[in-house]
Amino acid sequence: xxxxxxxxxxxxxxxxxxxxxxxxxxxxxxxxxxxxxxxxxxxxxxxxxxxxxxxxxxxxxxxxxxxxxxxxxxxxxxxxxxxxxxxxxxxxxxxxxxxxxxxxxxxxxxxxxxxxxxxxxxxxxxxxxxxxxxxxxxxxxxxxxxxxxxxxxxxxxxxxxxxxxxxxxxxxxxxxxxxxxxxxxxxxxxxxxxxxxxxxxxxxxxxxxxxxxxxxxxxxxxxxxxxxxxxxxxxxxxxxxxxxxxxxxxxxxxxxxxxxxxxxxxxxxxxxxxxxxxxxxxxxxxxxxxxxxxxxxxxxxxxxxxxxxxxxxxxxxxxxxxxxxxxxxxxxxxxxxxxxxxxxxxxxxxxxxxxxxxxxxxxxxxxxxxxxxxxxxxxxxxxxxxxxxxxxxxxxxxxxxxxxxxxxxxxxx
Amino acid sequence: xxxxxxxxxxxxxxxxxxxxxxxxxxxxxxxxxxxxxxxxxxxxxxxxxxxxxxxxxxxxxxxxxxxxxxxxxxxxxxxxxxxxxxxxxxxxxxxxxxxxxxxxxxxxxxxxxxxxxxxxxxxxxxxxxxxxxxxxxxxxxxxxxxxxxxxxxxxxxxxxxxx
Numbered sequence: 001x002x003x004x005x006x007x008x009x010x011x012x013x014x015x016x017x018x019x020x021x022x023x024x025x026x027x028x029x030x031x032x033x034x035x036x037x038x039x040x041x042x043x044x045x046x047x048x049x050x051x052x053x054x055x056x057x058x059x060x061x062x063x064x065x066x067x068x069x070x071x072x073x074x075x076x077x078x079x080x081x082x083x084x085x086x087x088x089x090x091x092x093x094x095x096x097x098x099x100x101x102x103x104x105x106x107x108x109x110x111x112x113x114x115x116x117x118x119x120x121x122x123x124x125x126x127x128x129x130x131x132x133x134x135x136x137x138x139x140x141x142x143x144x145x146x147x148x149x150x151x152x153x154x155x156x157x158x159x160x161x162x163x164x165x166x167x168x169x170x171x172x173x174x175x176x177x178x179x180x181x182x183x184x185x186x187x188x189x190x191x192x193x194x195x196x197x198x199x200x201x202x203x204x205x206x207x208x209x210x211x212x213x214x215x216x217x218x219x220x221x222x223x224x225x226x227x228x229x230x231x232x233x234x235x236x237x238x239x240x241x242x243x244x245x246x247x248x249x250x251x252x253x254x255x256x257x258x259x260x261x262x263x264x265x266x267x268x269x270x271x272x273x274x275x276x277x278x279x280x281x282x283x284x285x286x287x288x289x290x291x292x293x294x295x296x297x298x299x300x301x302x303x304x305x306x307x308x309x310x311x312x313x314x315x316x317x318x319x320x321x322x323x324x325x326x327x328x329x330x331x332x333x334x335x336x337x338x339x340x341x342x343x344x345x346x347x348x349x350x351x352x353x354x355x356x357x358x359x360x361x362x363x364x365x366x367x368x369x370x371x372x373x374x375x376x377x378x379x380x381x382x383x384x385x386x387x388x389x390x391x392x393x394x395x396x397x398x399x400x401x402x403x404x405x406x407x408x409x410x411x412x413x
Numbered sequence: 414x415x416x417x418x419x420x421x422x423x424x425x426x427x428x429x430x431x432x433x434x435x436x437x438x439x440x441x442x443x444x445x446x447x448x449x450x451x452x453x454x455x456x457x458x459x460x461x462x463x464x465x466x467x468x469x470x471x472x473x474x475x476x477x478x479x480x481x482x483x484x485x486x487x488x489x490x491x492x493x494x495x496x497x498x499x500x501x502x503x504x505x506x507x508x509x510x511x512x513x514x515x516x517x518x519x520x521x522x523x524x525x526x527x528x529x530x531x532x533x534x535x536x537x538x539x540x541x542x543x544x545x546x547x548x549x550x551x552x553x554x555x556x557x558x559x560x561x562x563x564x565x566x567x568x569x570x571x572x573x574x575x576x
Contacts, residue, residue, distance in 0.1 A: 021420065345482075347456070348456045348481035348483075348540075348543065349425075349482045352424065352539075353421060363456065364456050365456070365457050372457060377457075378456065378457030378458060379457045407418060407421060407425070408425070408430070408482075409430070409434070
């Protein structure tokens with residue numbers, strides 16, 4: 001395995017040359033969205049410059065090329081998530097839409113009042129709200145795996161939470177706040193033993209480590225391109241083909257049909273059955289270029305790079321006065337981010353001060369309000385790194401944190 | 414001193430930090446006429462307001478804010494300036510304050526006291542909502558009061574900023 005050459009990688013990202021408040025940009029908000037390499041920007045522009053046409057059923061050259069490139073992107077996704085059958089790969093707008101599709105089209109019609117859906121206390125709103133909607137419409141009950149004080153799932157509670165009424169389990173693979181990587185294989189096995197199906201939200205892990213969706217025991221997974229070098233506006237639902245085949249479409253329209261009469265219709269094959277209307281061809285193709293880029297680095301190397309950054313960041317931040325860290329201590333148990341609190345400076349103020357130093361972090365509830373309540377904080381500050389970050393970026397963060405404290409004073413509130 | 418601080422100083426003026434470190438108006442008040450909560454869903458900041466009126470003017474106010482320096486300072490300054498103000502005074506002041514933190518100069522000759530120190534917020538547009546949170550909460554509370562209600566059925570959020 002070849003280690004990541006950060007300076008070489010950085011040269012591929014035009015945006016990293018820009019300055020913020022007269023300082024070089026230190027971009028540490030990758031869990032929100034990543035920056036795009038030249039290859040992805042070129043793929044997107046290149047599609048519109050040379051190939052733009054509507055896909056499927058077109059006879060002319062451009063339509064044929066666009067269709068082939070679009071389906072090639074689907075094949076790249078299928079290979080990337082563990083060499084699965086591309087028929088199981090549905091393009092959506094983002095991970096959120098993918099989860100909604102499963103909740104609405106697969107799970108909801110199968111629920112009776114009193115049936116249970118099992119989630120966790122560390123979910124992103126994307127994996128909470130769709131289920132709240134489903135529960136409201138069906139009378140199903142939502143249950144949640146609680147957290148330990150170390151920020152892990154309290155799996156000792158799993159046997160009592162997985163009941164004979166549990167129909168579906170939906171869990172985040174790694175917390176976008178705590179960084180905790182959850183033992184989803186074990187949860188999937190327990191769910192299946194109860195006869196329940198499981199969706200795993202891999203939006204925070206697919207960009208950062210090798211994933212094998214079948215190996216982890218998932219029935220469905222959801223993720224977004226923009227968190228892994230691709231453009232915004234394209235995401236993926238993968239489902240086991242036999243489950244997708246047993247699912248009614250959520251949206252109706254062109255592309256998703258086989259035959260339409262005035263008062264009846266039959267559906268296209270999977271995955272197209274779920275892609276009503278003109279799909280986001282350009283972004284899918286650019287997503288394919290993002291996957292090519294990541295594969296050229298190797299996902300093992302991406303993961304190793306992040307574990308090293310985790311180790312460096314945890315060490316560096318723990319050593320700063322007044323700073324405390326959320327989530328597990330062990331770098332290899334975490335995805336590439338760190339949420340932290342300063343005992344005397346509110347995360348919002350902290351983010352404003354860091355921004356003046358060119359350091360982009362996120363402050364807020366990170367779309368995980370129930371988790372904030374569990375942690376007993378209104379918000380956290382979060383630094384999240386990626387392939388173009390190096391220890392110098394963590395040093396810049398630590399320097400800005402010290403300056404923030406000098407500036408703001410250290411009154412403990 | 415390093416250059417970045419100059420930019421920060423316009424936001425975090427000494428007066429602002431002083432209100433943040435020792436906020437005024439947090440003590441409970443006797444027999445409030447209306448209570449109301451406000452929150453900023455973006456960052457989780459919260460304001461708890463209790464207001465007692467006397468003959469159309471503010472007699473007493475409690476404004477407890479849990480949040481960033483800007484929202485806490487804004488709440489503290491508001492609590493300080495509020496007693497004695499009529500409902501019309503409050504409406505006028507709210508509008509002047511709102512315009513000021515959007516970059517508009519307050520009317521000449523008007524003494525805004527400590528509130529003036531929040532002018533720098535205008536240069537940090539993402540922080541405007543922090544400064545407005547207590548004011549929007551107050552506005553809703555006064556509206557409830559004028560409609561004869563003692564509380565508002567749902568909290569005010571910073572997503573409800575007018576215009």
